[in-house]
Amino acid sequence: MTEQTEIHGVYGAPPREVAEAAAGATQFSPLVPGAERLEDLAEGALAGLTVLAPPGTVERRHVMALGLRALSPTGRLIIAAPKDKGGSRLKKELEAFGCAVNEDSRRHHRICTVRRPDAPVGLDAAIADGAPRFSEALGAWTQPGVFSWDRIDPGSALLAKTLTPLAGKGADFGAGIGVLAKAALASPKVESLLLIDSDRRAVEAARRNIDDPRATILWGDVRTAGIEPGSLDFVIMNPPFHDGGAEDKQLGQAFIRQAAGALRRSGTLWLVANRHLPYEKVLAEVFKLVTPRADTGGYKVFEARR
Numbered sequence: 001m002t003e004q005t006e007i008h009g010v011y012g013a014p015p016r017e018v019a020e021a022a023a024g025a026t027q028f029s030p031l032v033p034g035a036e037r038l039e040d041l042a043e044g045a046l047a048g049l050t051v052l053a054p055p056g057t058v059e060r061r062h063v064m065a066l067g068l069r070a071l072s073p074t075g076r077l078i079i080a081a082p083k084d085k086g087g088s089r090l091k092k093e094l095e096a097f098g099c100a101v102n103e104d105s106r107r108h109h110r111i112c113t114v115r116r117p118d119a120p121v122g123l124d125a126a127i128a129d130g131a132p133r134f135s136e137a138l139g140a141w142t143q144p145g146v147f148s149w150d151r152i153d154p155g156s157a158l159l160a161k162t163l164t165p166l167a168g169k170g171a172d173f174g175a176g177i178g179v180l181a182k183a184a185l186a187s188p189k190v191e192s193l194l195l196i197d198s199d200r201r202a203v204e205a206a207r208r209n210i211d212d213p214r215a216t217i218l219w220g221d222v223r224t225a226g227i228e229p230g231s232l233d234f235v236i237m238n239p240p241f242h243d244g245g246a247e248d249k250q251l252g253q254a255f256i257r258q259a260a261g262a263l264r265r266s267g268t269l270w271l272v273a274n275r276h277l278p279y280e281k282v283l284a285e286v287f288k289l290v291t292p293r294a295d296t297g298g299y300k301v302f303e304a305r306r
């Protein structure tokens with residue numbers, strides 16, 4: 001165990017000028033494919049951890065509690081967040097765990113530094129609050145922090161309702177906990193479905209939700225997944241429009257280009273998006289025929305043919 005206390009961790013990508021992680025730190029964010037799991041660390045295994053805190057309260061307290069549990073007696077937890085995305089609550093939340101908090105402020109972020117308290121309060125409860133669970137409302141496994149974790153996204157519901165039965169080999173780009181995949185697999189003509197998501201927690205939930213030999217579920221980045229060009233009959237997606245908290249139209253546009261590259265001639269992309277997102281131009285650029293299939297409740301659905 002001695003060498004374990006040498007582990008320095010980082011969670012996410014804290015801006016350097018806000019909180020610098022130790023050189024060579026091990027990545028623990030579930031949003032970084034291939035990262036290690038904070039959940040699996042032994043108590044006291046971490047020499048230090050630098051965290052860019054997630055904005056959701058339950059998820060943030062879960063990460064704080066996992067970090068504090070894993071910290072060695074001499075280790076430091078440095079945790080930062082933009083003021084308007086949970087930063088102004090960090091100090092209180094850490095104090096509630098029994099921490100003595102040193103708070104700093106830089107570049108619109110609050111930065112708190114703590115050591116593991118001798119007698120931490122409520123770590124197990126916060127870990128349980130943010131853990132994977134079966135949701136009766138969703139009829140599926142889920143976890144705080146994954147996309148639309150406690151309700152079906154109305155856009156996904158609209159696409160699931162609008163889809164005509166699919167056939168052949170397909171993929172679900174940014175599959176989340178598997179809502180669209182389930183709808184696609186309802187068609188017996190689907191031969192195989194590759195689900196890809198960059199959020200490990202969503203992937204683990206999807207593995208529990210999709211019990212179908214036709215499905216392969218991958219923790220990875222759609223942009224670098226290396227799908228064989230021209231190999232798919234269909235792609236379904238409700239593409240992400242946030243990267244690291246900020247709206248990012250380019251991410252969805254990259255998903256559309258990846259789909260076009262992965263589809264065979266006449267292969268089909270089914271896509272749903274918020275009405276305000278500008279996807280029409282890139283769809284027209286990389287697909288032969290783009291047909292709007294639904295436009296309601298602030299969402300639009302397109303069927304696009306290669």
Ligand SMILES: C[S@@+](CC[C@H](N)C(=O)[O-])C[C@H]1O[C@@H](n2cnc3c(N)ncnc32)[C@H](O)[C@@H]1O
Pocket residue numbers: 147148153156173174175176177178179180196197198199202220221222223237238239240241251
């Ligand atoms: C709008 S959600 C859709 C989730 C699910 N398909 C649904 O309909 O409920 C987009 C998903 O894309 C994932 N994602 C974001 N960036 C990604 C990337 N670069 N590669 C793969 N998945 C990504 C997110 O984790 C999220 O689960």
